[in-house]
Every structure is written in structure tokens, then in C-alpha cells.
Amino acid sequence: MKISKRLLLLGLIAAALVMASLGAHPALAAGAAAGFDPKAVSDMTGFDPTKYENPSGEVVKIGVLAPFSGDAASVGQLYWATSAWVAADINKRGGIMVDGKKKKIALIKGDTMGKPATTKQAVEKLCLQDKVDVLWGTSGSHLTAIIQAEAAKYNKLHLNSHSLSDNLMEGKSFTPYTFQYIWPTYSVGNTLAKYYASRKERKFYILDQDYVFGHELAESFKAGLKQYVPDAQIVGEDYHPLFNKDFAPYLTKVKASGAEVIFTGDWMPDSSNLIKQSRQMGINTPIAGIFLDDINALIAVGPEGSKGMVFASQMLINYQDGIQAKWHEAWKTWPAPYNTALYEWLGSTTGSYVESLYWLLDVMQRAGATAPDKVIKAWEGDEWLGLIGEKLTMRACDHRVVRDTYVTEFVSPNKWYQDCAYLDQLVTIPAEFVTLAPPKDSERCK
Amino acid sequence: MSPELQMYLAQGIHGLAYGMLLFLVASGLTLIFGMMGILNIAHASFFMLSAYLCVTVLNATGSYWLSLFLAPLGVALLGVLVERFMLRRAQASGLGHIAELLLTLGIALVMAEAIKLTWGTEGLQVMAPRSLAGLVNIGGLEYPIYRLFIIGLSLVVLAVLSLVLYRTRLGTIVRAAVSDPDMVSVLGVNTRRVFMLVFGLGTWMAGVAGVAAAPILTVFPGLADQMGMDAFVVVVVGGFGSLFGALVAALFLGELNAYGIQFIPKLSPVLMFAFMALVLAFKPTGLFGDRE
Numbered sequence: 001m002k003i004s005k006r007l008l009l010l011g012l013i014a015a016a017l018v019m020a021s022l023g024a025h026p027a028l029a030a031g032a033a034a035g036f037d038p039k040a041v042s043d044m045t046g047f048d049p050t051k052y053e054n055p056s057g058e059v060v061k062i063g064v065l066a067p068f069s070g071d072a073a074s075v076g077q078l079y080w081a082t083s084a085w086v087a088a089d090i091n092k093r094g095g096i097m098v099d100g101k102k103k104k105i106a107l108i109k110g111d112t113m114g115k116p117a118t119t120k121q122a123v124e125k126l127c128l129q130d131k132v133d134v135l136w137g138t139s140g141s142h143l144t145a146i147i148q149a150e151a152a153k154y155n156k157l158h159l160n161s162h163s164l165s166d167n168l169m170e171g172k173s174f175t176p177y178t179f180q181y182i183w184p185t186y187s188v189g190n191t192l193a194k195y196y197a198s199r200k201e202r203k204f205y206i207l208d209q210d211y212v213f214g215h216e217l218a219e220s221f222k223a224g225l226k227q228y229v230p231d232a233q234i235v236g237e238d239y240h241p242l243f244n245k246d247f248a249p250y251l252t253k254v255k256a257s258g259a260e261v262i263f264t265g266d267w268m269p270d271s272s273n274l275i276k277q278s279r280q281m282g283i284n285t286p287i288a289g290i291f292l293d294d295i296n297a298l299i300a301v302g303p304e305g306s307k308g309m310v311f312a313s314q315m316l317i318n319y320q321d322g323i324q325a326k327w328h329e330a331w332k333t334w335p336a337p338y339n340t341a342l343y344e345w346l347g348s349t350t351g352s353y354v355e356s357l358y359w360l361l362d363v364m365q366r367a368g369a370t371a372p373d374k375v376i377k378a379w380e381g382d383e384w385l386g387l388i389g390e391k392l393t394m395r396a397c398d399h400r401v402v403r404d405t406y407v408t409e410f411v412s413p414n415k416w417y418q419d420c421a422y423l424d425q426l427v428t429i430p431a432e433f434v435t436l437a438p439p440k441d442s443e444r445c446k
Numbered sequence: 447m448s449p450e451l452q453m454y455l456a457q458g459i460h461g462l463a464y465g466m467l468l469f470l471v472a473s474g475l476t477l478i479f480g481m482m483g484i485l486n487i488a489h490a491s492f493f494m495l496s497a498y499l500c501v502t503v504l505n506a507t508g509s510y511w512l513s514l515f516l517a518p519l520g521v522a523l524l525g526v527l528v529e530r531f532m533l534r535r536a537q538a539s540g541l542g543h544i545a546e547l548l549l550t551l552g553i554a555l556v557m558a559e560a561i562k563l564t565w566g567t568e569g570l571q572v573m574a575p576r577s578l579a580g581l582v583n584i585g586g587l588e589y590p591i592y593r594l595f596i597i598g599l600s601l602v603v604l605a606v607l608s609l610v611l612y613r614t615r616l617g618t619i620v621r622a623a624v625s626d627p628d629m630v631s632v633l634g635v636n637t638r639r640v641f642m643l644v645f646g647l648g649t650w651m652a653g654v655a656g657v658a659a660a661p662i663l664t665v666f667p668g669l670a671d672q673m674g675m676d677a678f679v680v681v682v683v684g685g686f687g688s689l690f691g692a693l694v695a696a697l698f699l700g701e702l703n704a705y706g707i708q709f710i711p712k713l714s715p716v717l718m719f720a721f722m723a724l725v726l727a728f729k730p731t732g733l734f735g736d737r738e
Contacts, residue, residue: 071668074567210715238707241715243672245663248460248593249707256453269569269664277662280574280590282581297664300571337566 034366035385036358038322042092044085047330049338052084052107055091059106060098060361060370062087063126065137065147067114074268074337075139076111081338082353083107083136085327086361096365103370105361112138119143120150127154133370134159134360141165141213151177157372161356164188166216169398170439176376179399181356183314185216186436187405191312192263192288193224194433195407196232201286203235205259207250207274209266210239217265228433235259244270247277255283261310264289272297279305286310292410293348295341298420303412306421313348315355316406317388318426320345320415323354345416346387355387397445398438405429447586455587457704463593465700466600467659471673472680472692473607474651480687481624481644484533484546488554490674492649496521496656497665498561501570510575510661518653525649528553529642554670562667572660596658603654604693607647611689620644679722685735695733 064083068076087105090096095104108130110122119138126132127150135151135158138144144163151158152175160168161181167173169180183191196204206221208214218237225232235257238250254262262285266274271291278285279301288310292298298306317324327346334343346354364370367378380396386403393402406428410421438445447455475489496517503513532553536545573579574592581588611617623630623640631637655673663669680699684691699718706714725733 071666071671073562073667074569077567238711240707243668245672245676246460246464246703248464249457249704252453252456252460253708256449269666269668272569272571272664273662276571276573276664280579280592280662282588282590294569296569296571300573337568340566340568342568 034362034382035389036355036362036387038387040093041323041326042089044089044092044326044330046333047085047088048334049081049084050335052080052088054087054106054108055095055104058101058103060096060103060364061106061108061130061132061134062357063108063110063123063130063132063135063137065110065112065119065122065126065135065143067139068109068111070113070115072114072139077337078342078349079137079353080107080109081343082350083357085330086354086357090361096361098364098368098370100368108132110135110137112140112143114140114143116143116146119146123147123150123154127151127156132156136161136357136360138162141168144168145173148173148175148178151175155372157375159356159360161353164213166220166436169400171441174398174439174442174444176399177372179360179379179394181359181401182352183403183405183434184400184436185213186220187314187434188265188290188312189217189220189222190224190228190434191405191407191429192310193221194228194429195310195312195427196225196261197228201260202229202231203233203258203260205236205238205254205257205262205285206234207236207238207240207254207262207264207266209242209244209270211242214239214265218263221263240270242270244273247274248281251278251281251283254278254285255281259285261285262287265291267291268294268297272300275301275305275309284308286409288312290348293422295344295347295417295420295422298410298422299341299417302419303421306410307412309410309421310407311348311410311423312405312407313352314403314405315352315386315388315390316348316408316423316426317346317351318408318423319388323387341417351387359384359386359392395438398442400436400438402431402435404431405434452587454708455584456589457708458701459584459589459593459597461701461704462697463596463700464703465697466597467655467662468676468680468700469693469696470596470600470603470655470658471652471677472684472696473604473689474648474655475677476681476684476687476689476692477607477651478645478648479681480689481620481648482641483543484645485543485550485686486645486648487547487550488528488557489550489648489652490670490677491554491557492521492525492652493656493659493673493677494665494667494670495524495557495561496653497572497660497663497669498565498570499653500657500660501565501572501665504572510572510578510657514654514657517657518650521653521656522646522650526642526646528649529645533645534638558667558670567667569664569666572665574661578661592661596662599654599658603651604689607651607689676718679718681732683722683725683732685732687736688732688734691732691734 066076066079087107091104095102110126112119139162141163144160158178164185166184166186206218208218272294275297286308290312292309292311363379367374379394382394384392386392406426408423408426411424412421414422414424416422478486499517499520500513503516536549539545578592578595582591623637627637680695684695702717706717
């Protein structure tokens with residue numbers, strides 16, 4: 001068959017167009033085998049986390065382990081909104097192809113109440129009575145350690161998207177059933193240290209909560225500074241009790257120290273109180289941390305008070321189309337307690353939770369099974385492109401994710417919120433600077 | 447003033463401000479115990495409820511001053527109802543203080559859940575009114591006006607309370623009813639109503655503290671636990687039932703906290719409890735109390 005030059009040229013142009021359009025999607029552009037596909041997200045109009053209902057029939061059961069009651073119940077709400085979103089989306093698509101059939105996703109709550117004993121009871125119920133396929137949770141490394149042990153005992157997959165401790169996947173704590181999606185403390189400290197290598201600030205005051213995470217984070221930040229910012233000075237270091245009331249005495253020391261940055265790992269309500277009280281005292285020293293995106297606190301101090309804060313995260317969505325637009329549109333109709341600014345956009349925390357679940361379900365589908373051994377095999381070493389097109393690699397030997405991380409400085413005005421400063425330009429910290437090395441004592445990692 | 451001196455002065459005022467806030471919370475607790483012999487476990491919950499009511503009034507009217515008036519009033523009304531329809535029955539049950547303790551514990555739990563149902567579990571924020579925002583210069587030290595306002599507000603509450611209790615006929619009746627309710631009753635005074643008033647007054651003070659604390663702290667469902675323990679320590683150290691003891695203990699513990707953070711930060715979280723243990727070891731009734 002003779003092909004004319006014109007036809008050949010047309011064919012080449014058409015092929016180039018197809019390639020270019022495919023290239024616009026990060027997953028395919030990078031040539032990766034798998035990734036989050038924003039176009040595949042269902043029409044989520046009408047989705048309401050308060051009205052989420054599990055499908056009937058054969059399902060993939062996810063046990064959501066969170067504090068659904070008690071003082072930290074707001075954390076449980078975050079878990080529920082995000083897991084219900086992913087489940088509703090996947091179910092609208094017809095489910096995932098596993099065990100030879102399409103199965104939809106069912107969510108079953110396990111209320112940890114933030115306590116070790118209730119966490120253990122909740123896990124046992126989910127494993128023995130509800131017979132879940134996956135355990136998802138939870139906040140607090142001491143609680144996650146319990147879930148890990150129980151998951152291994154009952155041969156259940158466990159996805160940790162919430163606890164950052166460096167030790168969870170090391171030594172005797174490691175079990176092949178658990179995958180740590182969330183970045184470890186080491187990465188947090190090194191991300192911010194590396195960020196300041198290209199900035200002018202050199203005087204840091206560490207103000208952290210007085211428990212394991214606070215101290216671990218401070219150590220990783222100090223080690224990172226030593227490596228990337230050797231001329232940096234730690235001009236002060238204090239550890240305050242959890243749920244501290246009065247930050248004024250600490251802030252007076254910060255002011256006297258001449259610090260240019262307050263480094264903190266504080267989470268709510270300590271982070272909010274720190275922000276609020278510092279601004280009330282006229283101390284506008286930039287605060288750097290990973291839990292500073294509490295919108296209510298940012299709005300309380302306004303654009304001036306929240307401007308210049310440095311926020312680090314493993315994943316930050318800086319676009320308003322795609323899944324972000326669908327989430328935002330759905331949110332507009334949500335009733336209490338999900339009708340607040342905290343849920344208006346997929347933020348650092350909610351975005352990460354959603355991403356981790358999409359990845360899990362994608363891995364299951366590719367494994368074609370819910371059986372832990374098959375999913376483990378499929379996930380180990382898996383490369384996947386996330387919500388912002390970033391490459392995530394599940395390191396096979398210790399089940400921790402190798403990934404770039406992100407830092408942003410809150411600015412005002414911004415495209416997100418009128419009443420406070422919020423994220424703008426993202427600074428990417430390459431994975432090579434922030435990845436925790438595989439544990440040396442692990443036979444699997446040798 | 448040298449920067450170093452400014453720092454120490456600032457810590458002193460921080461201690462004073464926090465101490466006075468502690469006094470506001472603790473004074474109602476010690477008043478109720480002193481006058482009625484009731485250890486109100488739900489006291490900090492009234493404090494928390496007032497902070498939430500402050501958020502609601504502020505959102506509805508935009509006026510912090512109106513919330514400072516209405517929120518404590520609402521809490522006091524609830525306190526009156528609790529005394530009238532619950533505590534009185536618990537006291538009549540014949541189970542003694544155990545019934546009161548269990549009842550107020552139950553009220554605290556119910557209030558915590560009711561608050562979550564009404565306001566949700568997210569942290570809510572209140573900012574100081576414009577007239578109290580900003581800083582004032584004290585000998586070269588820039589100090590937040592709102593913290594000075596807390597000191598002033600606490601002093602006003604203390605003055606009003608002292609006047610009412612020690613300089614009015616009503617106060618005389620209250621104190622007499624505490625000493626000998628039967629005798630006062632014989633004299634034609636409705637002692638039940640007096641106790642109801644005292645309980646309402648105590649919860650009103652918790653309410654004032656809740657509104658005063660709201661612009662400094664995040665209003666969230668754990669607020670009662672956050673402040674409750676410190677208030678309890680103040681009452682124990684000052685002596686159960688002693689208003690003056692509560693004032694002295696609150697001021698001392700406030701300063702201990704501020705200067706502890708300045709000089710021995712690693713030990714500062716336990717200083718308050720260590721001091722309480724010390725006081726209890728040598729004077730189990732507290733510094734100014736006469737009841738064990």
C-alpha cells in the first residue's frame with residue numbers, strides 16, 4: 001500500500017497531538033505505570049460525608065481507626081470526610097476489580113478515643129467481628145504501634161497515613177503488613193532545614209511540645225541545619241507541655257533571643273494558641289512548622305498576622321481545578337460539622353489522606369486481590385504519581401515512601417482565603433535531601 | 447530600662463495576668479465549696495460553656511462586651527437550674543458528698559457532649575475587641591493591653607465579690623447561712639434560695655473567666671480539662687473555701703509558671719504540682735483553708 005507524503009505528515013501530526021495530550025497528564029508524561037488520574041474522579045455533586053452509606057453486597061472493608069469521640073474528635077471528622085470521599089468516588093465508578101470481581105468500598109469506624117486500651121479494642125473488633133480487609137489509621141505513634149502489632153497478629157493490611165515517628169518501621173516494630181505513607185519526622189526536620197539553606201534567616205528558636213514527637217522533630221531539624229545550614233544558630237530551645245495555656249513566658253524569651261524564626265512541631269490547639277498569642281504580643285517573628293494550616297487560627301490573626309509563616313508538607317495542592325474543584329463544589333452543600341473553612345479545600349492533611357487511600361485502592365486493583373500477601377507484593381517497590389503529579393515510591397524493604405517534599409510561605413492576598421494569608425509558591429525539596437535512610441539493622445534492607 | 451530588665455518585668459506581668467485568670471476560674475470553685483461544701487467537678491465545664499457562648503454572641507452581634515455580659519449570665523442561669531433541680535435532690539438523697547461528686551461529674555460529661563453536638567469539635571477562635579487589642583508602653587516595655595485587661599477584670603470581680611460578701615446584708619445572710627442554716631432558716635430566711643444564689647454566683651464567675659480566656663485560648667472541647675486541673679491546684683493550695691487563699695495561690699502559681707519557664711524551663715510544668723504536694727505535706731488544709 002502506497003502512503004502519500006501528505007497522509008504521512010497528517011499521521012505524524014495526529015500522533016504528536018496524541019502524545020502531547022497524554023504528556024499533559026503527569027502520570028503518563030513521566031512514563032510511570034500508574035498514578036492518580038484526575039479525570040477519572042466521579043461527578044461528586046451531592047456527596048455529603050454526613051450521609052455516606054456503605055454499599056451492599058461483596059465489598060472491600062476499610063477499618064477507619066480514629067478518635068471519633070473525646071477531645072480530639074475533630075481529628076476523626078477529618079478521617080471520615082476524606083475516607084468517605086474516596087469510598088464514594090470509587091463506588092460511583094463501580095468499585096475496584098479484585099478477587100475476580102468488581103467490589104465496592106465499605107468503611108467501618110473504629111473509635112480509638114485517643115487511648116491505647118480503646119485502640120486495641122477497636123482493632124480487635126474490626127479484625128475479628130467486622131473482618132475488615134485494611135486498617136487505616138491513626139494519629140499518635142503510640143497508638144499506631146498498637147495497630148501495627150495487631151495488624152500483624154491478625155494478618156491484616158495496615159496503612160499508616162497519620163503517625164510520623166521515625167521508629168515505627170524499624171527494628172522489631174517493622175511488620176510487612178504495615179505501610180507508612182506519611183512522611184517520617186526525619187523528613188519534616190530536614191525539609192525545613194534544607195529550605196532555610198537558601199534563605200537569609202540564620203537564628204532559630206525551637207519551641208516544641210514536650211513529648212516524643214516534639215523532641216524527635218527538634219533533633220531532626222538541628223541535624224538538618226548542621227548539614228545544610230552550618231552557620232545557623234539555635235538561639236533558644238524550649239519544650240512546653242501538651243495543651244499549654246500561656247505561651248507568653250516562652251514568647252518573651254523568643255523575643256529576647258533575637259530569633260528570626262520560631263521552629264515548632266506544635267499541633268492544635270497549641271499551634272493556634274502560639275500563633276494567636278504571639279501576634280497579640282506584637283511578636284511577628286515568622287513561625288515555621290507543619291501544623292500551621294488551621295484556617296480558623298489563621299483567620300483569627302488575619303492576613304497581617306498570618307503572613308510570612310512557613311509551612312512544610314509532604315503534599316500540597318496548589319491548583320483549583322480537577323479534584324480540588326470537585327471537592328470544593330461538593331463542600332458548598334455540606335452541613336455541620338463539615339461546612340467550615342477547614343474543609344473548604346483539600347489541604348495538606350485532607351489531601352494527603354485522600355491521596356494515600358487512592359494509592360492503596362489502586363495497588364489493590366493492580367494486585368487484583370485483597371489478600372494481604374498479594375497486595376504487599378504489589379505495593380513493595382511500587383511507583384505511583386500522586387495528586388499533584390509527584391512521584392511516590394514505596395520502598396520495598398521498610399515500607400516507607402520516598403518522595404519530594406514541599407515548603408510554602410503564607411502570603412496575602414492569595415487565591416484560597418481572603419481573610420488570611422495562605423499558600424502561594426511551592427518550594428520543592430528533592431527526595432534525596434529528606435529521605436530517611438533504610439534501617440541499618442534490617443535484614444530486608446541489606 | 448535594659449532589655450534584660452524588660453524581659454524579667456514582662457515575665458512578672460505574665461505571671462500576674464495568668465494568675466488572675468486562674469483566680470477567676472478558681473474563685474467560683476472555692477466559693478461554692480466554701481459556702482456550700484460542694485466540690486463542683488463540673489466547674490471547668492461551666493467555664494468552657496461560657497467561652498462557647500461568647501463565640502456565639504460574638505458571631506451574632508459582633509460585640510465582645512455584650513458577650514462578656516450575656517455568656518456568664520447564661521452560665522449562671524444554668525448553674526441556678528442545676529442547683530435547684532439536681533444538686534438539691536442529690537443532697538436530699540442521703541448519700542452525702544458522694545452523690546454531689548457523681549452528679550457534678552455526670553453534668554461535666556453531659557455538658558462536654560452537648561457542646562460537641564452544638565458547636566462541633568473544631569477549634570473556634572475569638573479575638574480581643576479592638577479597644578483592647580494592641581500594646582501599651584510600660585517604661586519601655588511594650589505589653590499587650592488585653593492581658594492587662596484580664597488583671598483589671600479579675601480585680602473588679604474580686605472587689606465586687608468581697609463587697610457583696612462582707613459589706614452587704616445579703617453577704618451577711620450568705621455567711622450566716624453557711625455557718626448555721628437551721629438558725630438562719632428559723633429567722634425567716636429562705637436558705638435554699640441563698641444556696642441557689644451562691645451556686646449561681648460561682649458559676650457566673652466561671653463564666654466571666656471563660657469569656658476572659660477566649661481571646662487568648664482556642665475554644666475547643668478540651669478547654670475544660672485544659673484549665674480545670676490548674677484551677678483545682680489553686681483551690682487546694684489556697685485552701686478549700688478560702689477566697690483569699692485562692693487569690694494568693696493563683697498569683698503565686700502564675701508567677702511560678704512565668705519565672706519557672708524563664709529560669710528552669712525543663713522543670714516548669716511540674717513546679718505547680720510539686721508546690722501543691724509540698725503544701726499538702728505540711729498543711730493539708732491548704733495555705734489559708736480550715737477544711738480538710
